[in-house]
Amino acid sequence: xxxxxxxxxxxxxxxxxxxxxxxxxxxxxxxxxxxxxxxxxxxxxxxxxxxxxxxxxxxxxxxxxxxxxxxxxxxxxxxxxxxxxxxxxxxxxxxxxxxxxxxxxxxxxxxxxxxxxxxxxxxxxxxxxxxxxxxxxxxxxxxxxxxxxxxxxxxxxxxxxxxxxxxxxxxxxxxxxxxxxxxxxxxxxxxxxxxxxxxxxxxxxxxxxxxxxxxxxxxxxxxxxxxxxxxxxxxxxxxxxxxxxxxxxxxxxxxxxxxxxxxxxxxxxxxxxxxxxxxxxxxxxxxxxxxx
Amino acid sequence: xxxxxxxxxxxxxxxxxxxxxxxxxxxxxxxxxxxxxxxxxxxxxxxxxxxxxxxxxxxxxxxxxxxxxxxxxxxxxxxxxxxxxxxxxxxxxxxxxxxxxxxxxxxxxxxxxxxxxxxxxxxxxxxxxxxxxxxxxxxxxxxxxxxxxxxxxxxxxxxxxxxxxxxxxxxxxxxxxxxxxxxxxxxxxxxxxxxxxxxxxxxxxxxxxxxxxxxxxxxxxxxxxxxxxxxxxxxxxxxxxxxxxxxx
Numbered sequence: 001x002x003x004x005x006x007x008x009x010x011x012x013x014x015x016x017x018x019x020x021x022x023x024x025x026x027x028x029x030x031x032x033x034x035x036x037x038x039x040x041x042x043x044x045x046x047x048x049x050x051x052x053x054x055x056x057x058x059x060x061x062x063x064x065x066x067x068x069x070x071x072x073x074x075x076x077x078x079x080x081x082x083x084x085x086x087x088x089x090x091x092x093x094x095x096x097x098x099x100x101x102x103x104x105x106x107x108x109x110x111x112x113x114x115x116x117x118x119x120x121x122x123x124x125x126x127x128x129x130x131x132x133x134x135x136x137x138x139x140x141x142x143x144x145x146x147x148x149x150x151x152x153x154x155x156x157x158x159x160x161x162x163x164x165x166x167x168x169x170x171x172x173x174x175x176x177x178x179x180x181x182x183x184x185x186x187x188x189x190x191x192x193x194x195x196x197x198x199x200x201x202x203x204x205x206x207x208x209x210x211x212x213x214x215x216x217x218x219x220x221x222x223x224x225x226x227x228x229x230x231x232x233x234x235x236x237x238x239x240x241x242x243x244x245x246x247x248x249x250x251x252x253x254x255x256x257x258x259x260x261x262x263x264x265x266x267x268x269x270x271x272x273x274x275x276x277x278x279x280x281x282x283x284x285x286x287x288x289x290x291x292x
Numbered sequence: 293x294x295x296x297x298x299x300x301x302x303x304x305x306x307x308x309x310x311x312x313x314x315x316x317x318x319x320x321x322x323x324x325x326x327x328x329x330x331x332x333x334x335x336x337x338x339x340x341x342x343x344x345x346x347x348x349x350x351x352x353x354x355x356x357x358x359x360x361x362x363x364x365x366x367x368x369x370x371x372x373x374x375x376x377x378x379x380x381x382x383x384x385x386x387x388x389x390x391x392x393x394x395x396x397x398x399x400x401x402x403x404x405x406x407x408x409x410x411x412x413x414x415x416x417x418x419x420x421x422x423x424x425x426x427x428x429x430x431x432x433x434x435x436x437x438x439x440x441x442x443x444x445x446x447x448x449x450x451x452x453x454x455x456x457x458x459x460x461x462x463x464x465x466x467x468x469x470x471x472x473x474x475x476x477x478x479x480x481x482x483x484x485x486x487x488x489x490x491x492x493x494x495x496x497x498x499x500x501x502x503x504x505x506x507x508x509x510x511x512x513x514x515x516x517x518x519x520x521x522x523x524x525x526x527x528x529x530x531x532x533x534x535x536x537x538x539x540x
Binding site for chain 1: 376384431445
C-alpha cells in the first residue's frame with residue numbers, strides 16, 4: 001500500500017550528495033568530485049545490466065514480444081484511451097476517499113461513551129476492509145453484487161470496481177488521518193474544549209486542520225498507490241489501460257501493450273512521487289526552521 | 293457576598309494515586325485566590341477539575357450556587373462561563389492572532405464575524421497587541437503569545453478566570469508583562485483562581501493565598517498571614533526554600 005523509496009530512489013533523489021562526501025560537501029571540489037563519481041558509477045552500472053540482458057540468448061524473442069515498435073504504434077492509442085479511464089477512476093475515487101476517510105477518522109476520534117457504537121462501527125469497518133486483499137474485494141463486489149440483481153442498484157463493473165477501491169482505500173486513508181489527529185498535542189484539544197467548543201467543533205476547527213498538514217506526505221503516498229491500483233478493475237473486464245493491453249495480447253500474442261501501459265502509469269506516478277518527496281523535504285526544513 | 297465558585301470535599305486519583313484530597317475552597321465574586329505549592333502538589337489538576345477538563349472522583353464543584361460536576365451538566369455550557377489559560381500558551385498555530393481570539397465568540401457564542409473581530413481588536417488594543425493582529429503565533433514572543441492566550445480566554449467574556457502557572461514557561465524578562473495583564477484584570481474586578489510559582493506576585497495580587505501540599509490544602513489566608521506568619525511546618529519549609537532561592 002505504501003510506497004517505500006528504495007535505496008536507488010534515494011540515490012536518484014539526493015544525486016551525487018549521497019555518493020559524495022555527505023549531505024553537505026565541505027567544498028565545491030568535493031561536490032564536483034562526488035558528482036563525477038556518481039555519473040561514472042551510474043553509467044558503468046547501466047552498461048553492465050544492458051550487456052547482461054542484451055547478450056541473453058532469448059533477448060531477440062523477448063524484444064519482439066515486448067518491445068516491438070510496430071506493435072507499440074498500433075497498441076498505444078488503444079492503451080492511451082483506456083488509460084484515460086484509469087485517470088478518471090482515480091480522480092473520482094480519490095475525491096470520495098479523502099472525504100469519506102476524514103469522516104471515518106473523525107468518528108474514531110470522538111470520545112465519551114455516547115459515541116461508543118459509532119466508534120466500534122468505524123473500527124470494525126477498518127479492520128474488516130484492511131484484512132481483505134483489495135483484489136478480492138474488487139472480485140466480490142464486482143461479480144457478487146450484480147448477481148444479487150438488487151432493484152435500484154447499478155450493476156456496472158466499472159461502478160463496483162471503483163466502489164471497491166473507495167471502500168478499501170477509505171479504510172487505509174482513515175488510519176492516516178487518525179495518526180494525524182493523534183499527532184496533534186493533547187493540549188490543543190484541551191484549549192479548544194476550554195473555550196467551550198464541542199468535540200466536533202474542536203475536531204473541525206482545531207485538530208483536523210493541523211492533522212491534515214501533518215499527513216499530507218502520507219496522503220500523497222496514497223495517491224501514488226491508488227493511481228496504479230485503479231488498474232486492478234481490469235479483472236472485472238473494465239476496458240481501462242491494462243485491459244486494452246490484455247485484449248491486444250489476446251489477439252496478437254504480443255505483450256508490447258503492457259510496456260505501453262507501464263510507460264503511461266510511470267508518466268503520471270513518477271512526477272507525483274517526486275512531488276511528494278519534494279514537499280516532505282520542504283515541510284521538514286520548514287519545521288526545523290520554526291523550532292530553531 | 294455570595295461564593296462564585298464553591299469547591300467541596302473534592303478528591304481525584306490518577307491510576308490509584310491520590311492527587312487531590314478533601315479540597316474545600318470557595319472564591320467570592322471579584323476575589324483573587326492564588327494557589328501556591330511545589331510542582332506536583334495538585335494546583336494544575338485542581339484548575340482542570342474546575343474547568344471540567346478532568347473529571348473529579350469525589351465531592352462537588354458549584355458555580356454561582358449551581359453544581360457543575362453533576363451527571364446532567366453539559367460541560368460545554370459550563371466552560372462558556374469561565375476562561376482558562378495554560379502554562380504552555382496553547383495558541384492554535386494554524387490561525388493568526390485574530391482568528392485565535394474570535395474562534396470562541398463566533399463558534400460558541402454565535403457572534404457575527406464583524407462584531408467578534410471588533411471586540412477582539414478592542415481587547416488587543418487594551419493589551420498593547422493590536423499591531424500583532426494578523427501575525428501567526430510562531431511570530432510572537434512567549435510573552436506576547438501568553439497575552440494573546442489571556443485575551444482569547446477573555447474574548448468569551450468569562451465570569452471566572454483560571455490561570456495555570458502561566459508564567460512558568462516564559463523567559464524571566466517576559467514574566468512581568470504577563471503578570472501586569474492579570475493585575476489589570478484584578479483592577480477591573482475579575483474573579484480569578486491563579487496557580488503560580490511567582491510568590492512576590494501572589495503576595496501583591498491575591499486576596500487570599502492557599503498553600504497546597506501533596507493534594508491537600510494545608511492552609512489558606514490573607515497573603516500577609518501566609519507569607520509572614522505561616523502556621524504549618526510544611527508551609528514554613530516551602531517558603532524558606534523560596535526565600536533561600538531569592539524568589540521572594
